[in-house]
Structure formats: structure tokens, C-alpha cells
């Protein structure tokens with residue numbers, strides 16, 4: 438197959454006018470790095486993913502921007518990466534990128550990484566560079582899947598132990614684990630992978646946190662082998678506000694087989710129902726009532742329709 442980067446770019450919608458890089462907006466084609474960029478070689482970069490939605494009043498707002506920027510700085514702190522900008526500056530960069538590219542709804546990707554200078558694992562002197570890009574991004578696991586529910590396969594790739602890779606850091610290199618799990622699941626015609634932790638308990642999807650419902654109660658794995666998802670935290674809050682019991686607890690994969698409902702959460706995936714794991718139908722194979730309720734309230738929150746959650750919106 439002929440590889441045409443221009444064609445790929447055009448199809449992906451990634452090409453916008455401007456990207457914020459190291460303190461200012463630059464044209465898309467100038468947002469480049471050198472091949473000896475340290476982070477490219479060792480995967481030591483930290484990043485975020487946020488979504489911006491159009492509110493009902495016509496304004497655009499980034500969902501929980503403060504929490505995402507805080508997690509970016511937490512990630513940097515964990516990996517000992519000194520951030521050359523303040524949280525306020527990064528927040529403003531996110532809003533600028535949305536505004537200057539005239540994107541009313543989009544995905545926003547801040548990334549902090551080590552530039553060129555020295556090579557080798559022990560290099561400490563390279564400059565930390567920060568960029569923020571934004572682009573339109575549709576349903577992460579497909580429109581159909583988002584409505585009907587996804588089919589998952591337990592991965593043969595195990596989620597890394599928290600003493601190998603700290604789960605509170607959203608760092609680039611560790612995503613090899615997610616990518617391999619995702620390749621495997623999709624190669625076998627599943628929509629997404631479900632990864633177990635080193636002890637065999639359910640951890641999370643390749644890019645989503647995971648929830649099950651049984652007898653009206655909700656369970657999700659604790660933050661040990663999964664990312665502290667901001668969508669996860671939002672959904673826990675929404676459920677508790679609705680009077681639903683949510684426990685953060687380890688469970689084995691067969692707890693998923695016998696669940697009444699299951700769903701995944703993530704910035705990209707939003708709230709996606711799960712209808713199957715390892716070819717076992719979950720509940721009646723359709724999004725259940727709690728899942729549907731969460732999807733509805735979450736959607737309302739994203740678009741500024743629920744006054745209880747309006748403080749989650751950062752207007753650009």
C-alpha cells in the first residue's frame with residue numbers, strides 16, 4: 438500500500454491552523470521536533486487528553502480542564518520532569534488552541550517532553566518542551582459501538598504493576614502496553630481489550646476505566662493498576678448524586694461475566710456501554726438502565742445542561 442502522509446492527515450482531521458508550542462502559537466507545519474528528541478527514544482513524556490464541547494448557550498467549554506492540567510502536573514512530578522510553565526499558562530494555552538483554530542468541539546492534547554541535547558538514560562539536562570494541539574475527534578470506539586455497546590476480550594497483555602510504572606502518571610511509554618492489548622483484541626474482531634492486573638484482577642481497558650453493575654450496585658477497580666480517570670471520577674460523582682452505591686474494589690473477570698451491566702469511561706470514549714466480555718453476553722446484551730442514566734447525565738453535564746456540574750466546564 439502506498440503511504441501518503443498528506444492523505445492520512447487530511448482524512449484524520451488533525452491538521453489545524455495552529456499548535457501551541459513552548460509558549461506561543463505556531464503554524465501546524467512548524468510544530469516539529471528533532472530526531473534526537475530524548476523522549477522519542479525512551480518514551481518519557483507526559484500528556485493529557487481533554488474534550489471541548491459546545492454548550493447549549495453556544496459557548497464552547499473544556500470539560501474539567503483544571504483537573505486535566507492538574508493531572509498533567511502530577512504526572513510530571515511523578516517522573517521528576519520540571520514543568521517550564523505554570524498550570525494557569527497551560528490552561529490558557531488549551532483555550533487559545535481551541536479558539537484560534539475555531540474549533541467548537543474538539544479533543545485537546547497537551548504533551549510535555551524532553552527535547553534534544555544529550556542522549557542516554559541518565560541525561561537530565563535537556564529542556565522540557567510543552568505543546569498543546571487540538572483536533573476534531575468523533576466516537577472513540579465507533580458510533581455504533583457507543584450506542585449498542587462494545588465487545589471486549591480479556592487481554593493476554595497484563596497491566597503493569599504500580600511499582601513498575603506509576604499509575605497516577607499519564608506517561609507516553611507505558612502506552613505500549615495499551616497499544617499491544619488493543620492490536621490483539623481488534624485483530625480478533627473485538628472492539629477493545631480488557632486488561633487484568635498482575636494478580637489477575639480486572640484493571641481497565643486500553644484507554645478507558647471500567648465499571649460493572651449488579652443488583653443496582655456499581656463496582657470499579659481502585660487506582661492501583663489503572664489510570665485515575667477524570668471521567669471515572671465524574672461518573673462516580675454522578676452515580677453517588679443519584680443515590681447509587683459505588684465501591685472501588687478489585688474483582689475477577691467472571692464478576693464481569695455475571696454482571697447485569699458494564700460500561701467504560703474515558704475522555705475519548707466518554708461513557709461507552711459494554712455488551713460482551715470473552716463472548717459472554719453481559720446482562721441482556723443491551724445498555725442497561727444505570728448505564729443509560731449515566732450516559733444521559735454525563736452528556737447533559739458536558740453540554741452545560743446540568744447546573745450541578747456546571748463548575749466542571751472551563752469556557753474558552
Ligand code: PPE
Nearest residue numbers: 486643644645646664666667668703704705
Ligand atoms: N485509562 C487509560 C489507560 C486511559 O488511557 C484513559 C484515557 C483512561 C483510563 C480514562 O481517563 P480519563 O480520560 O481521564 O477519563 N485515555 C485517553 C486515550 C485516548 C487516545 O487514544 O489517545 C483519552 O480518553 O483521552
